[in-house]
Amino acid sequence: MYDLSLIETIVAVSTPPGSGGIGVVRLSGPAALKIARALFRPKETKRKFEPGRAVLGSIADPGDGRPFDEGFLLFFKAPRSYTREDVVEFHLHGSPVILEEIVRLAVRQGARPALPGEFTLRAFLTGRLDFLQAEAVDDLIRSTSLAQAKSAFRGVEGALSKKIATLRDGVIALIARIEADIEFPEEGRPASKKDYADKIDRIRSTVDILVRSYEKGKALGEGVTIALVGLANSGKSTLFNDLLEEPRAIVTPFPGTTRDYLREIIRIKDASFLLVDMAGLGRPSSPVEREGVRRGKKIAAESDGLLLLLDGSRRFSAADGALIESYRSRRIILVLNKTDLPEKTSMADVNCRFPDLPLVGISALKGNGLAELRKMIYDLFFHLIPADEIIVFRKRDKLLLEEISVRLLRAKGMILRGRPIELAAEEAREVVALTGYLTGEIRADDILDDIFSRFCIGK
Amino acid sequence: MASESYDVAIVGAGHAGCEAAVAAANMDCSACLITMHFETIAQMSCNPAVGGLAKGHLVREIDALGGIMGLLADETGIHFRLLNRSRGAAVQAPRAQCDKSRYRLEMKERLEKTPGLTIYQGIVTGLIVEKNRIRGVACGDGRVISAKAVILTPGTFLNGLIHIGLSSYPAGRANEPPSVELSEAIQKLGLKTFRLKTGTPMRLDGKTIDWTVFEAQSGDEEPVPFSLRTEKKLENKVFCHLGYTNEKTHRVIRRDLHKSPLYSGRIRGLGPRYCPSIEDKVVKFSHHPRHQFFLEPEGLNTSEIYVNGLSSSLPYDTQRDILRTIPGLKDSKILRPAYAIEYDAVLPTQLLPTLETRPVDGLYLAGQINGTSGYEEAAAQGLMAGINAVLKIRRKNPFILRRDQAYIGVLIDDLISKGVEEPYRLFTSRAEHRLGLRIDNADSRLSAYGREFGLLSERDFVHFQKKEKRLSSVLAYLEKTKVVPERKDRISLKEYLRRPDIGFENVLEYGPMPEALSPEEIRHVVAEVKYEGYLKKQETEVARIMKMDGMRIPAGFNASLIPGLGREAVENVAKHKPKSIGEMKKLPGLTPSDVMNVFIHISTRNVPRGTSRGKMLLKDE
Numbered sequence A: 001m002y003d004l005s006l007i008e009t010i011v012a013v014s015t016p017p018g019s020g021g022i023g024v025v026r027l028s029g030p031a032a033l034k035i036a037r038a039l040f041r042p043k044e045t046k047r048k049f050e051p052g053r054a055v056l057g058s059i060a061d062p063g064d065g066r067p068f069d070e071g072f073l074l075f076f077k078a079p080r081s082y083t084r085e086d087v088v089e090f091h092l093h094g095s096p097v098i099l100e101e102i103v104r105l106a107v108r109q110g111a112r113p114a115l116p117g118e119f120t121l122r123a124f125l126t127g128r129l130d131f132l133q134a135e136a137v138d139d140l141i142r143s144t145s146l147a148q149a150k151s152a153f154r155g156v157e158g159a160l161s162k163k164i165a166t167l168r169d170g171v172i173a174l175i176a177r178i179e180a181d182i183e184f185p186e187e188g189r190p191a192s193k194k195d196y197a198d199k200i201d202r203i204r205s206t207v208d209i210l211v212r213s214y215e216k217g218k219a220l221g222e223g224v225t226i227a228l229v230g231l232a233n234s235g236k237s238t239l240f241n242d243l244l245e246e247p248r249a250i251v252t253p254f255p256g257t258t259r260d261y262l263r264e265i266i267r268i269k270d271a272s273f274l275l276v277d278m279a280g281l282g283r284p285s286s287p288v289e290r291e292g293v294r295r296g297k298k299i300a301a302e303s304d305g306l307l308l309l310l311d312g313s314r315r316f317s318a319a320d321g322a323l324i325e326s327y328r329s330r331r332i333i334l335v336l337n338k339t340d341l342p343e344k345t346s347m348a349d350v351n352c353r354f355p356d357l358p359l360v361g362i363s364a365l366k367g368n369g370l371a372e373l374r375k376m377i378y379d380l381f382f383h384l385i386p387a388d389e390i391i392v393f394r395k396r397d398k399l400l401l402e403e404i405s406v407r408l409l410r411a412k413g414m415i416l417r418g419r420p421i422e423l424a425a426e427e428a429r430e431v432v433a434l435t436g437y438l439t440g441e442i443r444a445d446d447i448l449d450d451i452f453s454r455f456c457i458g459k
Numbered sequence B: 001m002a003s004e005s006y007d008v009a010i011v012g013a014g015h016a017g018c019e020a021a022v023a024a025a026n027m028d029c030s031a032c033l034i035t036m037h038f039e040t041i042a043q044m045s046c047n048p049a050v051g052g053l054a055k056g057h058l059v060r061e062i063d064a065l066g067g068i069m070g071l072l073a074d075e076t077g078i079h080f081r082l083l084n085r086s087r088g089a090a091v092q093a094p095r096a097q098c099d100k101s102r103y104r105l106e107m108k109e110r111l112e113k114t115p116g117l118t119i120y121q122g123i124v125t126g127l128i129v130e131k132n133r134i135r136g137v138a139c140g141d142g143r144v145i146s147a148k149a150v151i152l153t154p155g156t157f158l159n160g161l162i163h164i165g166l167s168s169y170p171a172g173r174a175n176e177p178p179s180v181e182l183s184e185a186i187q188k189l190g191l192k193t194f195r196l197k198t199g200t201p202m203r204l205d206g207k208t209i210d211w212t213v214f215e216a217q218s219g220d221e222e223p224v225p226f227s228l229r230t231e232k233k234l235e236n237k238v239f240c241h242l243g244y245t246n247e248k249t250h251r252v253i254r255r256d257l258h259k260s261p262l263y264s265g266r267i268r269g270l271g272p273r274y275c276p277s278i279e280d281k282v283v284k285f286s287h288h289p290r291h292q293f294f295l296e297p298e299g300l301n302t303s304e305i306y307v308n309g310l311s312s313s314l315p316y317d318t319q320r321d322i323l324r325t326i327p328g329l330k331d332s333k334i335l336r337p338a339y340a341i342e343y344d345a346v347l348p349t350q351l352l353p354t355l356e357t358r359p360v361d362g363l364y365l366a367g368q369i370n371g372t373s374g375y376e377e378a379a380a381q382g383l384m385a386g387i388n389a390v391l392k393i394r395r396k397n398p399f400i401l402r403r404d405q406a407y408i409g410v411l412i413d414d415l416i417s418k419g420v421e422e423p424y425r426l427f428t429s430r431a432e433h434r435l436g437l438r439i440d441n442a443d444s445r446l447s448a449y450g451r452e453f454g455l456l457s458e459r460d461f462v463h464f465q466k467k468e469k470r471l472s473s474v475l476a477y478l479e480k481t482k483v484v485p486e487r488k489d490r491i492s493l494k495e496y497l498r499r500p501d502i503g504f505e506n507v508l509e510y511g512p513m514p515e516a517l518s519p520e521e522i523r524h525v526v527a528e529v530k531y532e533g534y535l536k537k538q539e540t541e542v543a544r545i546m547k548m549d550g551m552r553i554p555a556g557f558n559a560s561l562i563p564g565l566g567r568e569a570v571e572n573v574a575k576h577k578p579k580s581i582g583e584m585k586k587l588p589g590l591t592p593s594d595v596m597n598v599f600i601h602i603s604t605r606n607v608p609r610g611t612s613r614g615k616m617l618l619k620d621e
């Protein structure tokens, strides 16, 4: 019933951090082999990846093709692997930096970093670990989701978790009301059916908005839009692919590569943004480019925020200056790119000219400075996401929310049809448990606490 | 000395002590119940009532196990109500007002008539312990009583301190001496104590109340007994009356708040939130224009009236002024003032699930001493302590009820695993499996145990078995009999009964049942049908949890190797070395996800290593 996320391919360093000798990076999931192929060059070029055979070769960045380590690749074909999925392992020399780099590259190729314990979890889910009876699995998933949710929400004071917390408080208040009616029948009047129904409707409307946001997110509907602007060849498409963690846009060394615009959802922590790549906004040299610039300008004007790219390997030009001037009153981050190349424009240069604008230096090619950029994007644009536009982007969360909605509807139906109130309470209690799986937080005594603080009860 | 030696000694003939003593004696042990004063045996310290939500459930469970509280409440009840009649079976519970003095006398008589039970009037001042094993108790009069097991049930008496306004005096209950030496003796054993507080309202002279202004409440027309063994017809003999405070009352309370020991900071113990004093209600819910109270007779042969809802620790003068603001009570006379009491309780996390203390072998604690409040909570613990003390003496397996089996299980598990901060009262919402823990199935859940321990007579048990037969034959009949209601679908009577607006009377329109059922039995059948889906779900849930709990943790298990486990969790696992997941769950400082983490970790190690790669593959976890 819940999203097992087995469609995703996961990757992680499988040897304890800092240990010398050999290091292992493991991929599991349907795309494991495809991703491995992109990163690994067998020594004997014709060599096939046969299950169970160690293949000698080198690891290279598919971006520039330069190998940076040698080692073995081991392929375990589903279902004869630890997780019963396709599993690929790289056995390498084990410097943590190199291992992390491989994980990063794999992520760029579409893998997702594995959560703690997730390989084992998959082994459960695929039935590889069969000591559990089938029905225990559901329980396990929920509980493990709990651990996952916790790590996903850890340290993030995000809007979704706040929203869920509010939702949970609402349900607890509802239960407290029901329980107060049940436990203290001698005290005053119980709430009416309509009271209960209204309360439930209010909670459900929030839940349903969240559920719909998932579809919305997938359909590239509304959202907070961030446009990538800059002169041609400044590295917009490279950065676009970086932030997307997927090689979506075409990148070439030639200016004017991108013509039409591209829109994709990127995720930073618990927030989603719509990122738009477009043609360089310099002087067009052909009718196609002219149209590209026209569209680009329109998009930039309509977007909620801008990332303005500058090419650090070239001298700051009048065109760069003009571009910044025309957008400086907007919500904007200046991004000095290509800092890996010999410096023609420095951070200080830019900062002197535009001391009031946020600035970050990166290398889109090497991936340097991206964490800082992400943080700046989050900090600057996050609050633009209207409360009702919070986007649920994990399928698991959406399924849990749907389940919550169904149960609330059921509870309401029970109350309206005059079924015993304690059954509605069962549904509502289940809802609280489900919110726990979303946020990773379960506290038991909440309900009684709530009763005593809300109702004057007892003798 | 031989005659001075017993199997079990019980200290304090309150609700816990009486239940424990009778259980031990009925299990064919020699038992000695020592209590301060014979005239206060089974005294109801506070309200003259037994039962209510969750509490009534407890009494039913006590009864199903062969305990006595239900029989006595039925015997001495003068006003009976089944609460929540309009709701489902799981949240219905009986409540009765009892004649307080008759309750005491009936209990005393029952104790005296119980073979194997000796009662002794004395004050226990010392505990005799050798090598962490209890040997007996010493009384203030110099007598020493040896016993293989000792159950302490001293209620609110340990270092009791009564407050009325800003004056206070040591007492176990109004005008009864506190137990100071016993509290010291307990602490000397290494048991940690803490302070709790509770309160009771004033008693008024019924002759001085103008009854005409209050709304009378009568009992149920068809009273439902607590005990399935009660045969006599129950009768309501009194009315209760309902009244309200008003703004004037609240002004008086606010005026004198500084004279309250609670609000002036003199009371340190924590009081129960569900039993707030009237000053608490006025302060915390200042927007409420009025608070309700009930006038309840304390018995048939007395004019004392208990003012349910006006518990207070304000001084006498303020209490009198409060009453003057309430129409109908203007001229009423206070016979006994309201008061608050602070007392020592023992941290219940130091107990085993049998209620035996961890540090001292053979020493059991039950009742208010464990941080609970309420007669029923006390009686339930007394019964369990009594049974377990005897089982231990006989070297038999302990008797532990699970949370899904009984409210008694919920109560004891909450106490020993979570501890308490305020006096603990049971609520139905504390039970995860509320729909299965009903008054109508208490006997199905528990009577087999009662019989096993010899607490239920052969006769009562046969009675129970016959009832079970009747119920299952009716349930089978409902399942197999098909009908076509409203000329629509052909469905079983059971499916028909499951419909929201259909009751048992509608089912009877299709013909008589194979067995005639009592209203009580009908309640059971209806509940089983209406709750069926939920009950099944809970059953699988319980089976799942039990299976998981049963998973063994291998010796030498090192929690520090599991990434993501908090430091506190690692330390607690290292310290307590749980043998199973179930045991580990009960440790303090472990969150559900910690437990899950360990579970996954251990499970993977239990997997047969089919491949030689097993070891390496597990490294990343």
Ligand SMILES: Cc1cc2nc3c(=O)[nH]c(=O)nc-3n(C[C@H](O)[C@H](O)[C@H](O)COP(=O)(O)OP(=O)(O)OC[C@H]3O[C@@H](n4cnc5c(N)ncnc54)[C@H](O)[C@@H]3O)c2cc1C
Pocket: B011, B012, B013, B014, B015, B016, B017, B034, B035, B036, B037, B040, B041, B042, B043, B044, B045, B046, B047, B122, B123, B124, B125, B153, B154, B155, B156, B157, B158, B172, B173, B179, B182, B198, B199, B200, B275, B339, B340, B341, B366, B367, B368, B369, B372, B373, B374, B375, B378, B379
């Ligand atoms: C002022 C007050 C207000 C209360 N209010 C409420 C309330 O609002 N709601 C509620 O549910 N409950 C209330 N209670 C609690 C209720 O009375 C108790 O929960 C219940 O009686 C506890 O039962 P017990 O068997 O543990 O102890 P008790 O009923 O207190 O019995 C203890 C017995 O032990 C005896 N004893 C004590 N020390 C010794 C000794 N050293 N040697 C020999 N005998 C000894 C005493 O004489 C007494 O007979 C109140 C109690 C008091 C005193």
Ligand SMILES: Nc1nc2c(ncn2[C@@H]2O[C@H](COP(=O)(O)OP(=O)(O)OP(=O)(O)O)[C@@H](O)[C@H]2O)c(=O)[nH]1
Pocket: A230, A231, A232, A233, A234, A235, A236, A237, A238, A239, A250, A251, A252, A253, A254, A255, A256, A257, A258, A259, A278, A279, A280, A337, A338, A339, A340, A341, A362, A363, A364, A365, A366
């Ligand atoms: N060394 C270096 N090269 C980069 C960096 N970022 C982008 N490049 C290279 O610069 C070239 C242009 O990059 P693109 O991402 O296509 O630039 P763009 O801004 O999208 O260009 P147009 O679509 O033509 O407007 C490619 O050869 C990239 O590999 C960087 O940080 N360092």
Ligand SMILES: [Mg+2]
Pocket: A236, A237, A238, A249, A250, A251, A257, A258, A278
């Ligand atoms: Mg481009």
